[in-house]
Amino acid sequence: MMNTLPSINWTALMIGPETDSGVGAPAPALAREFSLSGGLPAEATLYITAWGLYCCFINGRRVGEDILTPGWTPYDLRLAYQTYDVSALLQEGTNHIEIWLADGWLRSQMMWKDAALTNTWGDRLGALAEIRSADDEVLLKTDASWLSGVTPIRRSGIYFGEHYDAGQKPGAFAGSVNVLPLDYSVLFAQETTPVRELEPFEAVASWEDADGRLTVDFGQNLAGYVSFTVQGDAGDEVLVEHAEILGPDGTIDNRNFRTAEAILRYQCRGGEPETYRPWFTFMGYRYVRVTLSGRARLQAIQSIPISSVREQTGHFECGHPLVNQLVSNTLWSQRSNFIEAPTDCPQRDERLGWTGDAQVFAGTACYLHNSHAFLRSWMRDVIAEQTDEGAIPHVVPNPVRRDGSRMPNMVGSTGWGDVIHVMPWTLWLHYADRAALEEAYPAMQRWIDFVWSISEGPIVRPPREWSERGFSFGDWLQPSGSTEKPNATIGDDAAATIYLYIALTNTTRIAEVLDRQADASALKSRADDVRQAFAREFITASGRIGYNDQTSYALAILHDLVPPELRAAARHYFVESIRRTGKTIGTGFIGTPALLPALIKAGEPELAAELFLQESVPGWLYQVRKGATTIWERWDAIREDDSIFEPDMNSYNHYAYGAVCQWLFESVAGICPDADQPGFRVINMQPVILPELGPVKASHRCHLGQISASWNVAGDRVTYEVDIPASAEGCFSLAESATDIRLNGQPTSLSEVLSLPSGAHQIEFRLPRLNRAMQAHQTAKQS
Structure with missing residues (x-):
C-alpha cells in the first residue's frame, strides 16, 4: 500500500545502469542481493523514484499496483518519489531486488513532426531507492555496489508502445552502474493519486479480415492497454494495433495518431498459455487489430482503462438519453486524459498538458471525480514552469523549455496561461483549499503583469504568429461555418482583453480571501480600467459587442463587461448571433463553457435548451448521435456522410467541450458551491427548469457528504427535491418569478432565498414560463 510521507533525508544515490544503451534501446534494469538476519523488521518501507519510468520487484514479486511511476513532472524542477510498505515481501536471509527502467516521458518522443523531441528531460535512466525499518534503519540503498542488466522489454515509449520478447529472460546482471548527479532538493513525496487500472472491458464485437487479422471492438474509447492470453511456439508473434475509429470498410483507421505507432509487439516464449499487458506505455483507442504469426492462437483479450482519477463523485441523469450519454462521454474523456497531467488527448503524438483545456474543464473535473490532489499537484508544476517574466507555458510539463529551438516562445497565451488563477479558484470553491490560493498568488500577479506588458495597456493586442511573444490562441477551433458566407468569430484582441479582465477580477477575489486588502484594491482599480477600455474599444453605442460573434457576447455578458444601460441591447444581439448560425454553436474552446451560462444569465433558458439539444453539427449531441463514447476535439470530427475530418489534427478523446457538464450540475440541477463558504458548506441552489x-436527477459527493438534487415537471408545476449533508446548508432561489411555493408541504414565500438546513427537503412551485413554453411548442407542432 502506498503512503504519502514528508520528505526524508536520503542516503541513497541515483544510479544509472551501464546496460542503458539510450533512447529506443532495450529497457535496462538494476539489481542487488541483500541479507536480513536476526529476524525480519516489523515494518519496512521502500522509498523509490527514477529518471524515466520504473517497476520494482522484491523476491520476484511486484511492489505495489501503481502504473507509470514515478509519474510525469518537469523532472529537473520537481521529481516525485513513492513510498510502499514492503514488509510482506521481505524474507529472512538473502533477498533480491530488481528495478526495471524505461524511457517513458523522460526521453521517449514528445511532440510531433518537425517539433518532435527525444531526451526531453534527460538522456540517462536512473533509480534512487532505499528501504528503511520503522526505527529508520537503512536496510538497503542504491549505490555503486548495484549491478545492471537488461529486461525482456526490447523497446518502449509513450507514443511508440512496447515490444516484449518473452523468450528473453532478464539479464544476468553482469553490468555495473554509474552514480549520477542529483539535486535532491527537487524531490517530493508523491502528492497526487497514482495511476491505476480500472475495471476492464470485454469485446462487444470482433471479426476477421481477408488476411486473417482479428479486429476487436471494446465498445468504449479510453486510455489504457489490452491484456491478452496467447499460446504458440517460441518466437511466434502477436502484433496489436490501436485505433479510435473504423474506416468505411470496417478496418481500423488510426491516421489521426500521426507518428505515434501505438503498437504492442509480443514474442512468445512457447509452451503453456502466456498472458501479457504492457509495463511502460498506454494508448488511446476503442478498437484493436491483432495479427498473429506462426502457430500463435489468441485465447482471451480485454481492454484495461487506466487513470489517475478513480473516485467518481458526480452523477447526472435526465430524461434525454443522448444527454446521459454525453455525461458518460465526458466522464471517460476525463479518465482518459487525467493520467499524471490533464492532457488534451491520449492517442496521437501529443498527449500534452494543455493549460487552456484544463482551465475550462476544471469545474467539471471536480464535479465528476475527486480531482483535488491531482489538480493541486499539477498546479505546482504550472507554478514551477512559469517563466522569469511571468508567462505560463501552453503545456505543462513543458517539453520545449530546455530546447525551444524547434518551437520557440511556447508560452504566454491568454485563456491558456489563465489556468494560474482559474485552477486555484476552482480548488477553493470545491475543496476550500486556501493554501492553493496562497501558493499560486504570486504567480497570478506575475501573469497579470506579463499580459499587461504584451501591448502596454488595458487593451491586449496579441501578435498572430506562434513564435512571437504574447501569441494567443484566441477562441481555438471556433467554428466559422461555410467559406461562402462564414460566421463571425472573435478577434484575438477582444478575447485576450476579456481574459485579462477575468484574471484581474479573479485575483481580486483571491486577494480578498487572503486578506490582502491593499492588493485587492489595486487589482480592482486595474480591472475597472480594463472594463472601461473594453467598452470603449469593443462595445458600440447600440450595444453590439466585439466581433458580433457568440463568444464575444457570451464572455462579456457572463463576466459583467457590459455597461448596465446596454445590457438589454447586448442580450438582443447575443440572441441574434445564435439565430444567424441556425441556432447551432458558434464558439470554440474558451467560448463554449460560457455559452449556456451566459444565455441563462441573459434570461434565455428556452434558447439555451434548444442550443444544447441541437443534434446537428456543430452541437454537443451531434457527436453522441454519431456514436461517440468520448468527447471529440472538433465538432465535425466525423461528418454527416461518415467521412473523416482531416486526420492530421483530429482527436476523438478530448475533454474540453465536455465542460458543459459544469452547467448541467450548477444550472440545471442547481448544485453550486459558494465563494464565501466554499467546499459546499453552503450550496447555492438556483435550478433552471428545462x-x-x-426529469433530472443529480448528485455530488463532497468532503461533507452526498449532495442530491432532482426535479420533475407536471404542467407548470415543478417538484424540486434536495438532500443536504450534515454540516452544510442550502440556499434555494430562482432567477424567474414563481408562484404557489411550498417547502416540505407548507406554503412559503421566496423573497430572495430559502435557507435550508441539512437533511431532505421538497420544494414545489409553479412557473408561468412553462405554460408559455408548452403553448409555443403546441403551436410549432400544429404549424
Whole structure:
C-alpha cells in the first residue's frame, strides 16, 4: 500500500545502469542481493523514484499496483518519489531486488513532426531507492555496489508502445552502474493519486479480415492497454494495433495518431498459455487489430482503462438519453486524459498538458471525480514552469523549455496561461483549499503583469504568429461555418482583453480571501480600467459587442463587461448571433463553457435548451448521435456522410467541450458551491427548469457528504427535491418569478432565498414560463 510521507533525508544515490544503451534501446534494469538476519523488521518501507519510468520487484514479486511511476513532472524542477510498505515481501536471509527502467516521458518522443523531441528531460535512466525499518534503519540503498542488466522489454515509449520478447529472460546482471548527479532538493513525496487500472472491458464485437487479422471492438474509447492470453511456439508473434475509429470498410483507421505507432509487439516464449499487458506505455483507442504469426492462437483479450482519477463523485441523469450519454462521454474523456497531467488527448503524438483545456474543464473535473490532489499537484508544476517574466507555458510539463529551438516562445497565451488563477479558484470553491490560493498568488500577479506588458495597456493586442511573444490562441477551433458566407468569430484582441479582465477580477477575489486588502484594491482599480477600455474599444453605442460573434457576447455578458444601460441591447444581439448560425454553436474552446451560462444569465433558458439539444453539427449531441463514447476535439470530427475530418489534427478523446457538464450540475440541477463558504458548506441552489431535460436527477459527493438534487415537471408545476449533508446548508432561489411555493408541504414565500438546513427537503412551485413554453411548442407542432 502506498503512503504519502514528508520528505526524508536520503542516503541513497541515483544510479544509472551501464546496460542503458539510450533512447529506443532495450529497457535496462538494476539489481542487488541483500541479507536480513536476526529476524525480519516489523515494518519496512521502500522509498523509490527514477529518471524515466520504473517497476520494482522484491523476491520476484511486484511492489505495489501503481502504473507509470514515478509519474510525469518537469523532472529537473520537481521529481516525485513513492513510498510502499514492503514488509510482506521481505524474507529472512538473502533477498533480491530488481528495478526495471524505461524511457517513458523522460526521453521517449514528445511532440510531433518537425517539433518532435527525444531526451526531453534527460538522456540517462536512473533509480534512487532505499528501504528503511520503522526505527529508520537503512536496510538497503542504491549505490555503486548495484549491478545492471537488461529486461525482456526490447523497446518502449509513450507514443511508440512496447515490444516484449518473452523468450528473453532478464539479464544476468553482469553490468555495473554509474552514480549520477542529483539535486535532491527537487524531490517530493508523491502528492497526487497514482495511476491505476480500472475495471476492464470485454469485446462487444470482433471479426476477421481477408488476411486473417482479428479486429476487436471494446465498445468504449479510453486510455489504457489490452491484456491478452496467447499460446504458440517460441518466437511466434502477436502484433496489436490501436485505433479510435473504423474506416468505411470496417478496418481500423488510426491516421489521426500521426507518428505515434501505438503498437504492442509480443514474442512468445512457447509452451503453456502466456498472458501479457504492457509495463511502460498506454494508448488511446476503442478498437484493436491483432495479427498473429506462426502457430500463435489468441485465447482471451480485454481492454484495461487506466487513470489517475478513480473516485467518481458526480452523477447526472435526465430524461434525454443522448444527454446521459454525453455525461458518460465526458466522464471517460476525463479518465482518459487525467493520467499524471490533464492532457488534451491520449492517442496521437501529443498527449500534452494543455493549460487552456484544463482551465475550462476544471469545474467539471471536480464535479465528476475527486480531482483535488491531482489538480493541486499539477498546479505546482504550472507554478514551477512559469517563466522569469511571468508567462505560463501552453503545456505543462513543458517539453520545449530546455530546447525551444524547434518551437520557440511556447508560452504566454491568454485563456491558456489563465489556468494560474482559474485552477486555484476552482480548488477553493470545491475543496476550500486556501493554501492553493496562497501558493499560486504570486504567480497570478506575475501573469497579470506579463499580459499587461504584451501591448502596454488595458487593451491586449496579441501578435498572430506562434513564435512571437504574447501569441494567443484566441477562441481555438471556433467554428466559422461555410467559406461562402462564414460566421463571425472573435478577434484575438477582444478575447485576450476579456481574459485579462477575468484574471484581474479573479485575483481580486483571491486577494480578498487572503486578506490582502491593499492588493485587492489595486487589482480592482486595474480591472475597472480594463472594463472601461473594453467598452470603449469593443462595445458600440447600440450595444453590439466585439466581433458580433457568440463568444464575444457570451464572455462579456457572463463576466459583467457590459455597461448596465446596454445590457438589454447586448442580450438582443447575443440572441441574434445564435439565430444567424441556425441556432447551432458558434464558439470554440474558451467560448463554449460560457455559452449556456451566459444565455441563462441573459434570461434565455428556452434558447439555451434548444442550443444544447441541437443534434446537428456543430452541437454537443451531434457527436453522441454519431456514436461517440468520448468527447471529440472538433465538432465535425466525423461528418454527416461518415467521412473523416482531416486526420492530421483530429482527436476523438478530448475533454474540453465536455465542460458543459459544469452547467448541467450548477444550472440545471442547481448544485453550486459558494465563494464565501466554499467546499459546499453552503450550496447555492438556483435550478433552471428545462422541461425538455426532465426529469433530472443529480448528485455530488463532497468532503461533507452526498449532495442530491432532482426535479420533475407536471404542467407548470415543478417538484424540486434536495438532500443536504450534515454540516452544510442550502440556499434555494430562482432567477424567474414563481408562484404557489411550498417547502416540505407548507406554503412559503421566496423573497430572495430559502435557507435550508441539512437533511431532505421538497420544494414545489409553479412557473408561468412553462405554460408559455408548452403553448409555443403546441403551436410549432400544429404549424
